Amino acid sequence: MNRKTLWIALACFILPALARAVWFYPGFSTRPRIATPDYQSLSIPTPPIKAEQADQKITVMGGVVVIDTLHGNQFKPTELDSLVQALNQRGGRVEFDNATPTLETRLKYASTYVIISPSTVYTSDEMRWIKAFVDNGGKLAVFTDATRGQVTFDFFTGSIIGLPDSNIVNPILAPFGIAVEADYLYNIAKNEGNFRNVFFDEFNKDELTFGLKQVAFYGTHSVKSDSGLTLFIGADQTLSSITDAGGGLSAGAVSENGNVLALGDFTFLTPPYNNVADNNTLIANIADFMLGGTRKPALTNFPYVFNGSDVSILPTSEVQVTAEIVGALSRLQASLKTVNVELKVVEEKPDEGDLLVLGTFVPSEDLAQFSDPFNLTIEEDSEYITVPGFGNIGRSGNGLLLFQTGRKGNTIILLADTVDDLTILLDTLSSGNLTGCVLQGNIGMCSIGVGGSFSDGSDTTGTPSSEETPSGEATPTPTGAG
Amino acid sequence: MNNQLTWEHPPKWLLWIVLPLVVGLLIASSVIPQPIVGVIHLNDAIYAQTASDLIKQINYAMDHPEVRAVVLSFDSPGGTVVDTEAVYMELERLRVKKPVVTAINGMAASGAYYLSVGTDYIYAKPTSLVGNVGVIGYLPPTPLVFEDIISTGPYKLWGAPRDSDMRQIDMIKQAFYEAVRLGRGERLKAGPETILRGQIWLGTEALRLGLIDEIGTENDAVRKAAQMTHIWHYKTADLYGLAGLQAPVYSFFMQSPEGVTLPYPKESGMYLLYIPPLPVEK
Numbered sequence: 040m041n042r043k044t045l046w047i048a049l050a051c052f053i054l055p056a057l058a059r060a061v062w063f064y065p066g067f068s069t070r071p072r073i074a075t076p077d078y079q080s081l082s083i084p085t086p087p088i089k090a091e092q093a094d095q096k097i098t099v100m101g102g103v104v105v106i107d108t109l110h111g112n113q114f115k116p117t118e119l120d121s122l123v124q125a126l127n128q129r130g131g132r133v134e135f136d137n138a139t140p141t142l143e144t145r146l147k148y149a150s151t152y153v154i155i156s157p158s159t160v161y162t163s164d165e166m167r168w169i170k171a172f173v174d175n176g177g178k179l180a181v182f183t184d185a186t187r188g189q190v191t192f193d194f195f196t197g198s199i200i201g202l203p204d205s206n207i208v209n210p211i212l213a214p215f216g217i218a219v220e221a222d223y224l225y226n227i228a229k230n231e232g233n234f235r236n237v238f239f240d241e242f243n244k245d246e247l248t249f250g251l252k253q254v255a256f257y258g259t260h261s262v263k264s265d266s267g268l269t270l271f272i273g274a275d276q277t278l279s280s281i282t283d284a285g286g287g288l289s290a291g292a293v294s295e296n297g298n299v300l301a302l303g304d305f306t307f308l309t310p311p312y313n314n315v316a317d318n319n320t321l322i323a324n325i326a327d328f329m330l331g332g333t334r335k336p337a338l339t340n341f342p343y344v345f346n347g348s349d350v351s352i353l354p355t356s357e358v359q360v361t362a363e364i365v366g367a368l369s370r371l372q373a374s375l376k377t378v379n380v381e382l383k384v385v386e387e388k389p390d391e392g393d394l395l396v397l398g399t400f401v402p403s404e405d406l407a408q409f410s411d412p413f414n415l416t417i418e419e420d421s422e423y424i425t426v427p428g429f430g431n432i433g434r435s436g437n438g439l440l441l442f443q444t445g446r447k448g449n450t451i452i453l454l455a456d457t458v459d460d461l462t463i464l465l466d467t468l469s470s471g472n473l474t475g476c477v478l479q480g481n482i483g484m485c486s487i488g489v490g491g492s493f494s495d496g497s498d499t500t501g502t503p504s505s506e507e508t509p510s511g512e513a514t515p516t517p518t519g520a521g
Numbered sequence: 522m523n524n525q526l527t528w529e530h531p532p533k534w535l536l537w538i539v540l541p542l543v544v545g546l547l548i549a550s551s552v553i554p555q556p557i558v559g560v561i562h563l564n565d566a567i568y569a570q571t572a573s574d575l576i577k578q579i580n581y582a583m584d585h586p587e588v589r590a591v592v593l594s595f596d597s598p599g600g601t602v603v604d605t606e607a608v609y610m611e612l613e614r615l616r617v618k619k620p621v622v623t624a625i626n627g628m629a630a631s632g633a634y635y636l637s638v639g640t641d642y643i644y645a646k647p648t649s650l651v652g653n654v655g656v657i658g659y660l661p662p663t664p665l666v667f668e669d670i671i672s673t674g675p676y677k678l679w680g681a682p683r684d685s686d687m688r689q690i691d692m693i694k695q696a697f698y699e700a701v702r703l704g705r706g707e708r709l710k711a712g713p714e715t716i717l718r719g720q721i722w723l724g725t726e727a728l729r730l731g732l733i734d735e736i737g738t739e740n741d742a743v744r745k746a747a748q749m750t751h752i753w754h755y756k757t758a759d760l761y762g763l764a765g766l767q768a769p770v771y772s773f774f775m776q777s778p779e780g781v782t783l784p785y786p787k788e789s790g791m792y793l794l795y796i797p798p799l800p801v802e803k
Contacts, residue, residue, distance in 0.1 A: 044537050052541035056549035063556050066751035068620070074706075075613050075639070076699035083688045227717045232688045234717070276714065283718075311684055 084232045086255070086315045097323075099130040100330040102150030108135045109142075111158035113187040113204070114305060119155075121313040125326035143168045144472075148343030148378075151178035151329035154211070155305055156187040156204040161211060170214055173298045176334030179215075180325065181208050184305040185223035185235075186258035205260050208301070215294035216266035217301045222281040224259050224273060224288055224303070231255040231315060237290070238316065239271035245293060246331075247300065247324045253316040256290050260303030264292035267299075300328060336449055338442045338483050341473050342378050345393040346448055350375070351385040355398040355406045360384075361458055364397070367465035374469040391447035397461060398454050400424055400434050409452045413441050413482060428479045438464035440476065440483035455487065463487040554587040556752040558743045559760040561593050566773040566786070566794065567600025567608065567632045574769070575608045578760040579615050585763075589755070590620045590746035593640060594739050598784070598795040599632030600773065602656065602693055605793045609700065612639045620749035624742035625649040625733065630721055632793030634732075635697055638704030642745050644737035645724035650795075651732050654697055655719035657796070658690040659789040690791060697793065705731060721795060 104126055106119070116135065123133050136145055136152075146152060146168055161169075173179050188203035205219035212218060225234045236257045242248035248270050261279050262269065269289035278285040290303040307318045336344040352368060354360055372382040388394065388408075398406045402417050410417075416425035423431040426439065434456040441452040453468070455461040464487050467475060476485035561578045565571050582588040593612075599605065615621060616639065623629065623637040625645035630653040637643050637651075645651050661679040672678045681689070698713055709716075710731035727733045735741070747755050775785045784796045 044534065047534075048537040048541040050541075051538050052545040052548075055542065055546040056553055059549045059553045063553065063752055063754055065753055068750045070617060070620070071641075073613055073616050074703040075610075076696050076703060078696060081692050081695050081699075083685075083692045085688070227714045232684075232691050 086231055086311075087253070088311075088314050089316060089319065097128050098327070100327075101130040102330040102332070103132050103134055103148055104151045104153060104329050105134045105136050105145045105149040106153040106155065107142075107157065108137060110154070110161060110207070111189075112154070113156040113158060113184070113189075118305075118309040121310065121319070121322050122308050122326065125323050126329065129326055129330050131326065131330045146172040146177065147340035149177060150332050150334065151180055153180045153182070153329070154208060155182045156184045157207045158189050158202065158204065160207055166211055169211055171339075173215065173294075173296075175337055175339075176298065176332055178329055178332045178334075179211075179299045180329060181212060181219075181299070181301045182305040182308070183208055183219050183260050183301070183303055184258060185260050185303065186306065188221075203260070212299065212301055215296075215299040217262065217264045217292050217294055217299060219301055219303060220261045220263065220279065220281065222261055222279045224256070224261055224277050224279060224290060226274065226277045228276040229274065231257070237273065237277050239273060239277075239290065241272040241274075243268055243270055243272065245270055247291075247293060247321070247328055249324055250320045251317045251324075254318055254321050255307060255312065255315045256304035257306035257312055258304065259290040261288045262290055262292045262301050262303045264294070264301075267292050267294040298332070300325070336442075336444055338440060338451075338473060338478050338481060341451075341468070342375055342380065342471060344442065344449055344451070345380055347393055348379055349381050349383060350393040350395055351389050352382055352395050352397065353385055353388055355396065355403055357399045357401045357403050357406070358397045358461065359458055361462075363462040364458060364465070367462045367469070370469040371465055374471055377471075393448040394450040396450060396452040397465075398452060399458070399461065400454060400456050406452075406454075409443070409450065410441065410454070412443065415439075426482060426484065428482060429477075429484055432484060436460070436486060436488045438467070438485045438487045440464075440468075440473070440478075440485065442481040442483070444481075460487050556589040556747075556750075556755040557585075557587050558746050558752075558755055558757045559588040559591045559763070560739070560743070560757055561591060561760050563593065563633065563636075564596045564626075565769070566598055567605050567636075568771075568773045569601075569604055570769040570771050571600070571773075572604035572608050574761070574764075574766050576611045577764045577766060579608075579611045581760050581764040582619065583615050588619070588758075588760070589752050590622070590750040591615065591760070592622050592624055592739065592742045592746050592757075593636065594624045594626060594742070595629040595633045595637065596625075596627035597633035598628060598630045598797075599635070599653070599793045601786075602632070602791045602793050605632035605635050606696075609636055609639050612636060616641065620746055622742045622746040622749070624737070624739040625651060625724065626739070628721075628795070630795030631655065635700055635793055637733075638701045640704075641749060642735070642742070643733040644735050644739075644742045644745070645727060645733045646738065647724045647736055649724040649727075650721050651724055651727035652716075653719055653721040653795040654694075654701060654716050655793075656690045656693045656697065656791060657794055658686060658791040660686050693791065693793075701732075708734065 126133055136142060142165055152169060152172060169179060183204045188201060191200045203221040205221045209218055223235055224237050226237045227234050229238060230236050231238060236255060237259065238253055238255050240253050242251050245268055254271065270291040270293065271289050273285060273288040275286050277288055279288055291301065293300050306312055308322060313319055313322060368382065375382060396409050400417050414427050422434055424434060425431050438460055439454040443450040453461060453464050455464045464485060467485050467487065473483055476483040559582045561575060563571065563575060582591045612621065621640040623640045623643040625637065626649065628650040629637045630650055634652055634654065660683045661681060663683065664675050664679050676682065698717060701716060702709065708731045722730065722732065724733065724736055728736060743757050773786060775783045775787050777783055786792060786794065
């Protein structure tokens with residue numbers, strides 16, 4: 040065995056490995072650097088919390104805010120704590136609308152009617168009452184919420200049935216030129232902890248946006264208004280879920296007359312989100328909106344037409360305070376007590392305060408000071424009197440209600456042909472509503488019998504029916520602005 | 522007659538050639554094994570059991586040098602956050618050593634796409650479903666106290682405040698997006714405003730957005746993996762069997778009383794999961 044043989048043997052030994060290596064592994068690979076997320080550097084997004092401003096100027100305005108609970112409204116009363124607190128600070132009072140008294144009655148004295156994320160439809164009557172309420176200067180605040188629509192899942196068919204609250208409120212808002220979309224707004228680029236929590240940094244000028252630099256809404260519908268004013272202007276990256284398009288989308292609007300507010304979100308009112316950004320300032324502005332109405336008291340709102348809790352009764356010189364009149368006044372007193380109004384008889388017109396004037400169709404100087412503004416034509420020898428808007432009406436069997444608002448108080452003048460008719464007219468008032476009268480503006484004409492001596496004997500006296508009787512708690516009447 | 526060639530008396534030179542050759546062959550086959558492209562299939566959601574199986578297969582690939590590259594073959598809607606992260610991190614350890622290529626069959630959504638971006642190359646079929654980057658969480662109820670249940674803190678029963686849960690979910694989303702951004706690098710042609718919409722795309726659209734690298738099949742992925750590790754004449758092997766695993770018995774998804782499997786997870790929690798939309802009637 041020589042060296043050559045050894046080399047051959049070694050080569051033969053290595054050759055299979057070399058061949059195999061070349062056969063299977065013709066080249067070398069190097070691995071690139073692998074980049075992975077630095078989990079430790081990630082942080083939880085925190086909200087821009089703002090403490091409530093202690094030096095905020097609060098004006099006490101008073102008023103009653105009625106909150107709807109009769110339409111499957113998707114909220115808990117405790118979620119309203121921040122708003123209720125703001126309203127209370129301004130002298131306002133919150134009532135939750137339950138079955139009695141009716142919505143129609145509540146709207147007679149409410150400053151604002153609030154609808155929050157309803158799930159059942161409003162009747163045509165309810166919508167008519169709400170529209171009339173707003174037309175008369177009442178405020179309507181509608182809160183919808185994209186996260187509170189009703190969704191049901193059917194395991195059998197595998198389908199989801201969605202009913203957004205916007206579908207319910209749009210028929211109510213339509214007469215005021217406002218529409219809530221059945222979408223939600225989102226912003227991937229800049230948001231408050233989640234894509235559906237959007238910031239608004241740009242605002243149209245309005246009392247509701249006063250002092251706002253940034254608000255955050257949590258799952259909000261977009262709100263549009265052609266005739267009114269959109270309040271918040273979304274960033275270009277704030278998009279609608281329906282179109283995935285953005286640019287100027289809003290989450291709130293007020294109607295042209297400024298009496299209707301519609302917001303696409305409700306969650307921003309609830310803790311802890313009420314403390315984020317300027318949400319508390321917005322809530323304060325909403326409270327100001329709700330109590331700062333210029334609603335004019337009207338006869339249709341009787342008995343909620345007085346400014347204060349004391350009303351003076353002033354019989355004119357032609358009215359003899361008979362036992363029947365006293366009886367009717369006592370019944371009226373009992374009736375008005377249920378709405379916290381006290382009656383007192385006076386001999387002279389007081390300098391200020393609410394007044395109930397009793398008179399007949401006999402012209403007199405002391406009556407003239409009250410009736411002249413209404414341009415009535417009353418002639419002693421005529422069977423008719425002329426009432427603007429009504430024409431000639433018979434003296435007998437008719438009573439007139441004249442309503443006058445004033446800075447120092449509101450006045451109702453009751454006129455009838457005789458003291459007996461006046462008694463019946465007073466009892467009509469005692470019934471708690473004026474549904475038996477024809478009301479036109481500030482004048483009401485009531486049928487109180489035939490020929491001045493007719494009475495059908497029906498009981499029009501006493502306290503209002505339970506349906507019309509508000510709860511026993513204090514019920515302030517709306518502030519007269521006239 | 523000493524030089525006569527017989528079986529009984531082979532020439533010495535032959536002995537010095539054949540014997541080393543045979544021994545060399547025997548040793549070479551064990552020292553230099555035929556390379557394997559290991560295939561790991563995921564045709565289920567990602568949850569504790571499937572994640573454990575995936576990790577065992579990844580470990581097998583790590584521990585066996587003949588497994589030169591791995592192909593992940595996905596048809597998965599994703600799954601739980603923590604299980605997805607567990608697999609992702611093990612996958613990154615493997616990827617430091619060996620190339621990993623993804624083949625998306627039916628779907629690599631949410632958590633499954635999270636895993637896909639942790640690989641070197643992604644194939645999908647033209648109509649595979651890809652993406653759905655984002656997180657789903659079920660917020661806990663508002664804390665309550667009960668007369669008969671005593672706990673030692675307001676969130677002992679509920680886990681976390683609702684608001685805090687929402688923000689944690691956003692942090693998980695950030696991590697997911699970082700994984701996509703880093704994993705895809707310059708190949709990613711869409712920005713966060715597109716990716717984070719949570720949309721699920723067809724393979725062709727995913728290619729346009731840079732969410733995948735190429736339209737192709739599992740075989741393409743195997744060839745790509747072999748090419749990336751520079752091997753020829755390789756064989757493919759399903760690592761499930763090699764790792765000695767058995768089919769899971771647990772079902773991740775909810776079932777209707779009639780036994781129909783629904784696309785919802787059985788338990789509440791945080792998920793990197795695609796839930797196919799059901800028809801909505803308005």
